[in-house]
Amino acid sequence: MNEILTCLLVVGLIGLIAGILLVLASHFMMVREDETVGRLRECLPGANCGACGFTGCDGYARALGEGKAEPNLCIPGGNETARQIGEILGLQVEAVEAKIAVVHCNGTCTASPARAQYDGMESCRAVAMLFGGPGACRYGCLGCGDCAAVCPTGAICMADGVARIDSRICIGCKKCVETCPKEIISLVPRSGKSVVLCSSRDPGAAARKACANACIGCRKCERSCPEGAVSVAGNLAVIDYARCSGCGLCAEGCPTGCLKAADFSLAGAV
Amino acid sequence: MDGFKNIIMIIMSSVLVNNYVLSRFLGICPFLGVSKKLNQAAGMGVAVIFVMLMATAVTWPIQIYVLDRAGLGYMQTIVFILVIAALVQFTEITLKKFLPALHKSLGVYLPLITTNCAVLGVTINNMTDGYGFFESMASSLGCGLGFMLAMVLFSGIRSKIQESEIPTPFRGLPVTLIAASFVSLAFFGFAGVVDHLFA
Numbered sequence: 001m002n003e004i005l006t007c008l009l010v011v012g013l014i015g016l017i018a019g020i021l022l023v024l025a026s027h028f029m030m031v032r033e034d035e036t037v038g039r040l041r042e043c044l045p046g047a048n049c050g051a052c053g054f055t056g057c058d059g060y061a062r063a064l065g066e067g068k069a070e071p072n073l074c075i076p077g078g079n080e081t082a083r084q085i086g087e088i089l090g091l092q093v094e095a096v097e098a099k100i101a102v103v104h105c106n107g108t109c110t111a112s113p114a115r116a117q118y119d120g121m122e123s124c125r126a127v128a129m130l131f132g133g134p135g136a137c138r139y140g141c142l143g144c145g146d147c148a149a150v151c152p153t154g155a156i157c158m159a160d161g162v163a164r165i166d167s168r169i170c171i172g173c174k175k176c177v178e179t180c181p182k183e184i185i186s187l188v189p190r191s192g193k194s195v196v197l198c199s200s201r202d203p204g205a206a207a208r209k210a211c212a213n214a215c216i217g218c219r220k221c222e223r224s225c226p227e228g229a230v231s232v233a234g235n236l237a238v239i240d241y242a243r244c245s246g247c248g249l250c251a252e253g254c255p256t257g258c259l260k261a262a263d264f265s266l267a268g269a270v
Numbered sequence: 271m272d273g274f275k276n277i278i279m280i281i282m283s284s285v286l287v288n289n290y291v292l293s294r295f296l297g298i299c300p301f302l303g304v305s306k307k308l309n310q311a312a313g314m315g316v317a318v319i320f321v322m323l324m325a326t327a328v329t330w331p332i333q334i335y336v337l338d339r340a341g342l343g344y345m346q347t348i349v350f351i352l353v354i355a356a357l358v359q360f361t362e363i364t365l366k367k368f369l370p371a372l373h374k375s376l377g378v379y380l381p382l383i384t385t386n387c388a389v390l391g392v393t394i395n396n397m398t399d400g401y402g403f404f405e406s407m408a409s410s411l412g413c414g415l416g417f418m419l420a421m422v423l424f425s426g427i428r429s430k431i432q433e434s435e436i437p438t439p440f441r442g443l444p445v446t447l448i449a450a451s452f453v454s455l456a457f458f459g460f461a462g463v464v465d466h467l468f469a
Contacts, residue, residue, distance in 0.1 A: 003341075010340050014332070014349055018356035025360050029367035129439060 037065035049173035076171035098190040099172040106197035107140035112211035128181035137210040147176035193246030198258040221250035284412030297388030311425035315418025
């Protein structure tokens with residue numbers, strides 16, 4: 001009993017002395033922090049997603065305070081955050097282009113049947129290393145959900161063998177884009193009105209054989225677009241969102257339905 | 271003269287033979303985490319040397335004059351953790367006030383060291399080896415230098431790795447760990463050198 005008491009006393013005393021010392025030190029040697037950094041930090045959403053390119057919201061706030069960062073880099077915060085930051089720093093802020101991630105694949109279980117049975121670690125990275133995955137299409141979604149695992153907001157779910165991103169929840173942090181071993185996820189502007197849901201670069205016949213929803217590179221969309229925003233390169237349609245007017249003609253004409261009309265501004269996953 | 275020789279021997283052996291990172295495998299976390307760039311590795315090394323010396327200077331008297339007197343030698347680990355954590359925080363506050371330039375260069379690394387096992391390992395090993403105060407300080411200096419040497423060497427290797435073409439499955443952490451094991455293997459060549467050098 002006695003020993004326990006001495007033990008408690010000695011350790012407690014050392015802890016107390018250390019604590020008092022720290023309190024005194026922090027009181028007497030306080031350095032006034034730059035207040036703007038604290039205020040900037042409060043405007044940021046605190047998701048620590050790293051989309052701005054800094055180590056987190058704290059890092060971004062510090063960089064803003066030192067004038068080393070643009071005020072419109074916070075993608076989850078969007079225009080509102082950029083405006084608040086601009087007010088604090090007294091800067092004119094260009095509007096943030098809100099972006100969301102889109103999985104460029106629609107190779108569902110029925111559209112693109114597997115050519116082999118995979119029985120191993122449930123991770124896209126592992127699957128991709130084994131002959132590029134068991135699917136008939138070499139380019140498509142592997143469906144193991146690595147992207148869903150890294151998504152900080154839980155916007156991605158796996159449905160019918162393909163990753164689906166809920167555009168209402170997606171904050172455009174780019175984490176899934178970096179994770180996907182097939183590189184089929186990309187960021188598109190929220191104002192975009194159509195998306196290409198395919199990443200296959202196989203020639204038309206081969207792509208079609210592998211997946212009923214594949215882009216076959218028929219160039220119909222390219223011809224139908226009045227703005228010249230859609231182009232087919234390497235057997236795959238690509239939309240230039242800077243030129244897209246959102247008329248939807250390309251989606252109407254698409255024979256396989258890989259080019260779809262979309263509305264990211266409102267509810268509904270693609 | 272004998273004492274001086276002893277000190278030199280302690281420093282040499284803790285830098286090369288008993289290198290904390292490469293042969294005792296303590297402090298692997300910062301070794302892998304902060305060794306990507308040379309200047310960061312060197313900064314972390316300096317910070318570790320600094321904290322190791324400070325920690326030893328404080329923990330040695332506490333062990334000898336407080337814990338051993340009260341017969342509480344077995345509370346060593348807990349008390350040392352407590353003291354080192356408080357000490358690092360105190361150092362950070364002091365540096366911030368009086369040496370802002372040094373604080374800025376060490377700033378990121380100091381909190382990381384708070385719970386670094388290499389620092390705790392040095393202070394505890396000094397006690398286990400039964401070193402006196404000056405021997406303990408020499409050993410801490412040696413261990414810190416050894417840590418810095420390992421960090422700087424490894425950052426050089428990592429910059430080489432970054433430029434080379436590596437098979438996909440090995441990219442990132444795997445190849446880093448393999449490289450670390452080779453460096454560690456190389457340091458085993460020093461075993462016995464110091465004993466014969468000062469025999």
